[in-house]
Amino acid sequence: MRLNELSSKISQWFNPDAPLSDIVISSRIRLARNLAGHKFISRCNNEQKQEILQILKEAILSLGESAEGWVTPLGDIFFIDISQHSCLERDLLVERQLISRNLATGHGPRGAVIAKNELFAAQINEEDHLRLSVLAGGLNLEKCWQRINDIDDAIGKKATYAFSPRLGFLTACPTNLGTGIRVSVMLHLPGLKMTDQLKKLFESAKDMNLAVRGLFGEGTEAVGDFFQISNQVTLGINEEKTVADFETLIIPKIVEYERLARDKLLVKDVNILDDRVSRALALLKNAKLVSSHEALFLLSNLRMGINMGRVKEISINTINELFMLTQPAHLQINKGQNLDAEQRDILRAETLRAKLN
């Protein structure tokens, strides 16, 4: 599979028909695992990294071949040797959330096994030997857990994980110890932002040991009001319960607050809301230079307008597609050449105008 087959289409998890997808963009579960009898990555030389890469690559690829005993088959999977790809191609995988920035910019033998449908990714030789992720559109964590739990067990039968009865799965950083699980949900919360209630959300998240970070942009200053909420505690918890808490308590509550905030805007500040959405649309339809930062900001406002029924002529799918395809590596790979910042801004503006007019 060639990477540019990915770059022209939208990720499957960016799906407007998924549950609660007007607010919950996607669900993701990640498991951190290491092989017993091998050093953690930071103490490995290239030869040792190569050995780990080989063991895990074979163990995971063999799962694709045999559907034996599979409740949830992986489907078509392929291996990507990260060190053999250009920076641009690595960035593409980061933008599609298949690999981390850490893996893209790392050193030595490392790779990823990715499902063609982009709902599964295994990163090899990132911070831990293995980082498994399963994604789904909207709020769909229970399904993610079933899938990743199956995959984890299947790999665990082929390779021996470092595990201690007392401390659980042993990870390079003690913050991932125990279950090695990170449950995270990507949310679009423009209503809470406009009604100035994000601080409240951050505080209550902190009380519940949850991490909130802006999905794009730095720290909590999220560009485009996209936030990722995830668990911080991994030791002494039970995976099923953590997943169920997210799916049935935490996320529905945040969704409820976001809906209340949106209702409030419609009643009290409808002019401000409409102005913001219309300005976003006008700029996106006419601007000649659009930075990735500005595109995120404007598309976020437009997305809110569509989801709140203020804009009817544009579909959410178009917006989701633009979020994806106007990212720097996507623009360049689809154009087939490296572009400097100004050239990208021109191309981004063209792409936006073409889709929205």
Place this chain on the structure above:
Amino acid sequence: MQCEICKIKAATVHLTEIVDGQRIESHLCQACAQKEGITIKSQLSLNELLSSLIAAHQQADERQTDAVEKSCPVCGMTLEMFRKNALLGCPKDYEIFDKSLQAIIEKAHNGNLMHKGKTPPGVPQQVVSDNIEKDKAETEEENKIASLKKQLDEAVRKEDYELAAKIRDQLKALQ
């Protein structure tokens, strides 16, 4: 009541000591009490005694913790290296630096120190159930200690030193 030492002045300092469960009472005048090295403040020494007990306990703990220069025989990791980038070198480090890592692990995981999730294929889920049982037992013990400490404070406040000494002995046995 006369002072038990000089047998002249009136006894104003009443001391109750409990040593190995034996109750010893002394009644002294101010001057003789001072000569004996007993000050009025010493009536409250039980709290001090307890805090010195805890301090001694902590010192012992520190002696037990891994020396900074200790390194892992598998990966060569030292605590100093770990402190720099927060990444361990191999699974063995969790055994080698067990004591030093405990506080970090406890802090990162909201006080949790034991795995309660899934096990890999080939490791029976029972080991995790055992953790849950063990953790429960430890929590119960912690609760018991906390409750005894509270009772101790209460006994000291009410100046019931006989009871306080009993509680102190119970605490000693538990800790």
